[in-house]
Amino acid sequence: GLTDRLSELLGRFRGKGRISQEELDNWLRDVRRALLEADVSLSVCRHLVSQIGERARTPDVLEHPAPLRRLSQILYEELVRILGEKVSPVTWAPRPPTIWLLMGLQGSGKTTTAGKLASLYKKQGRKPLLVPADLKRPAASEQLRQIAEQVGVAFFPPDSQDLSRLCQRALRDAQDQGWDLVIVDSAGRMHSDEALMEELAQLKRLLQPHESLLVLDATTGQDAVRLAESFDSRIGLTGVILTKLDSDARGGAVLSVTFVTGKPVKFIGTGEHLQDIDLFHPDRMAARILG
Amino acid sequence: IFRSEKVDESVLDELEEALLAADAGLSVTDRLLEGIREGIRKKRFRSSKEVQDALINQIVEILPPAAPFKDQSVPSVWLFLGINGTGKTTTIAKIARWLQKRRKKPYLVAADTFRAAGIEQLKIWGDRLGAPVLCPQRGSDPAAVAFDGIQAAKAQGYDFVLIDTAGRMHTSHNLLQEMAKIYRSTQKALGREPDEILLILDGTAGQNGLSQVRRFHSVVPLTGLIVTKLDGTAKGGIVLAIAAELGLPIKAVGVGEGVDDLEPFDPQAFARSLLG
Numbered sequence A: 001g002l003t004d005r006l007s008e009l010l011g012r013f014r015g016k017g018r019i020s021q022e023e024l025d026n027w028l029r030d031v032r033r034a035l036l037e038a039d040v041s042l043s044v045c046r047h048l049v050s051q052i053g054e055r056a057r058t059p060d061v062l063e064h065p066a067p068l069r070r071l072s073q074i075l076y077e078e079l080v081r082i083l084g085e086k087v088s089p090v091t092w093a094p095r096p097p098t099i100w101l102l103m104g105l106q107g108s109g110k111t112t113t114a115g116k117l118a119s120l121y122k123k124q125g126r127k128p129l130l131v132p133a134d135l136k137r138p139a140a141s142e143q144l145r146q147i148a149e150q151v152g153v154a155f156f157p158p159d160s161q162d163l164s165r166l167c168q169r170a171l172r173d174a175q176d177q178g179w180d181l182v183i184v185d186s187a188g189r190m191h192s193d194e195a196l197m198e199e200l201a202q203l204k205r206l207l208q209p210h211e212s213l214l215v216l217d218a219t220t221g222q223d224a225v226r227l228a229e230s231f232d233s234r235i236g237l238t239g240v241i242l243t244k245l246d247s248d249a250r251g252g253a254v255l256s257v258t259f260v261t262g263k264p265v266k267f268i269g270t271g272e273h274l275q276d277i278d279l280f281h282p283d284r285m286a287a288r289i290l291g
Numbered sequence B: 001i002f003r004s005e006k007v008d009e010s011v012l013d014e015l016e017e018a019l020l021a022a023d024a025g026l027s028v029t030d031r032l033l034e035g036i037r038e039g040i041r042k043k044r045f046r047s048s049k050e051v052q053d054a055l056i057n058q059i060v061e062i063l064p065p066a067a068p069f070k071d072q073s074v075p076s077v078w079l080f081l082g083i084n085g086t087g088k089t090t091t092i093a094k095i096a097r098w099l100q101k102r103r104k105k106p107y108l109v110a111a112d113t114f115r116a117a118g119i120e121q122l123k124i125w126g127d128r129l130g131a132p133v134l135c136p137q138r139g140s141d142p143a144a145v146a147f148d149g150i151q152a153a154k155a156q157g158y159d160f161v162l163i164d165t166a167g168r169m170h171t172s173h174n175l176l177q178e179m180a181k182i183y184r185s186t187q188k189a190l191g192r193e194p195d196e197i198l199l200i201l202d203g204t205a206g207q208n209g210l211s212q213v214r215r216f217h218s219v220v221p222l223t224g225l226i227v228t229k230l231d232g233t234a235k236g237g238i239v240l241a242i243a244a245e246l247g248l249p250i251k252a253v254g255v256g257e258g259v260d261d262l263e264p265f266d267p268q269a270f271a272r273s274l275l276g
């Protein structure tokens, strides 16, 4: 990964102190390659490389005894900064119920993540209600129902094909039955599908959720920037959940998404079991992206 | 895609950007542009359109040719594999429909016995198509289910057996071993190799797609890929890196969630859309 190449470069220049323009250019080219290999989007790569290149012309680096090591540190810090710097908390309603809406591309892990969130917060004393708002995919609500049963949380059985009726009834039920966390699972959709994006915008208007979370597959490539811009501008996000981190994907897509939307990553999915969810740590993710 | 009309090395930057944005990856992009750079230096191109056409031809050369499915034996048995959420179950429905249009009789085997409603999802598709589905108990051994499915299809005179499996991360040794066991089980049921061992790859995948194919292929002999979700804005360029390294045939592409949303792989059209 990048760290191996960096230490190799540093080894070559040990004891030299100053860096030449050529050494810097080679190093910046290596950084760009490493980020692209990690699936960071082109535009974000370009921004990062130019940013780091600027920092290289400052005394902080030029007069540093080990300038390339200092630059690697700056690069890491810049990634951590883009990724949000610290763990980002979820939003709770001042009065229950709190409503969270999950959205994203087909197969990104929304339904499973809904179950993981319910399981996590049940353990913390909340009373989650899982609401299946994917009325299209074969057995989608059955999938969520089975997950709810496995986790031991309430499930709102969909009684109609009308999303607005479903939402109104689910929210009223939550009020009446005292469920304080309503997690709504929506159907996967392409951000380029105008009709489905309009449906999602409508769903959000009906729910007025406290969190609108993009569920993003960590294996996503360059498409991450397009889909993030689209979901954020068209629907509005409050955060991101990055799934399938148990793959060996470097996960650069998440850097692109946070850079382009400015929204924090709140959780990560690390497996297909319902306990495989963790809080997001920017520093760990930065290290993973850099390989 | 060109902003400039003159044919000089600045055109290479635009091409590089298009290829990288399409997920072709650095190594394939460098390799493709090397040929183009050579052509520009030797003044072989009179317009940017000629440059683009040359690049498209180079891409087509890397890509595998259109490959038909193996359907000669009876029953023809196809295994659908891949990481979580790539479109295996939906693709089986599409293939079943495609076979029915050719007057074939597909038999579906719901061997994803792990995931919530994995069996039910395939059953609904089967019911919609009027195709039989073997539905085991959740949690039963997928290798045994695959075996039973093939035997049942043979006994009942079906000519195609499509076997759905659970999504599995290529980073999980245990799940890859389970997959190997399912594969061996199909060999036992048939007394020969299954006809297709297909990796279903998400078209939105970045460089990880290559890792997936490498690892799956190191455990079972894949006969081809099906690339899904190319109806969005992702270009599926990782397919180039996979082609350059492994040369596996691409048997079809998924272009939507409906049962008719499957197209044969067309290298020319794919190459054009990569740059378009």
Ligand SMILES: Nc1nc2c(ncn2[C@@H]2O[C@H](COP(=O)(O)OP(=O)(O)OP(=O)(O)O)[C@@H](O)[C@H]2O)c(=O)[nH]1
Residues within 6 Å of the ligand: A104, A105, A106, A107, A108, A109, A110, A111, A112, A113, A134, A137, A140, A186, A187, A188, A189, A215, A243, A244, A245, A246, A268, A269, A270, A271, A272, A276, B084, B085, B115, B167, B169
């Ligand atoms: N390995 C792994 N698998 C995951 C993770 N999150 C979800 N999955 C799996 O990914 C597949 C897709 O998950 P779903 O929850 O059905 O995805 P979805 O976004 O609801 O899909 P659609 O509703 O069709 O858009 C399932 O096999 C899940 O078990 C994760 O973090 N790691």
Ligand SMILES: Nc1nc2c(ncn2[C@@H]2O[C@H](COP(=O)(O)OP(=O)(O)OP(=O)(O)O)[C@@H](O)[C@H]2O)c(=O)[nH]1
Residues within 6 Å of the ligand: A106, A107, A137, A188, A190, B082, B083, B084, B085, B086, B087, B088, B089, B090, B091, B112, B115, B118, B165, B166, B167, B168, B200, B228, B229, B230, B231, B232, B253, B254, B255, B256, B257, B261
């Ligand atoms: N837009 C689009 N969606 C697709 C395509 N193929 C599959 N999908 C959708 O992707 C999601 C996941 O599809 P599945 O068939 O459940 O995927 P899978 O590989 O069987 O998932 P697991 O069994 O959980 O690993 C569903 O919402 C499908 O409708 C495609 O070509 N285009």
Ligand SMILES: [Mg+2]
Residues within 6 Å of the ligand: A110, A111, A112, A134, A140, A185, A186, A187, A188
């Ligand atoms: Mg779902």
Ligand SMILES: [Mg+2]
Residues within 6 Å of the ligand: B088, B089, B090, B112, B118, B164, B165, B166, B167
């Ligand atoms: Mg499936």
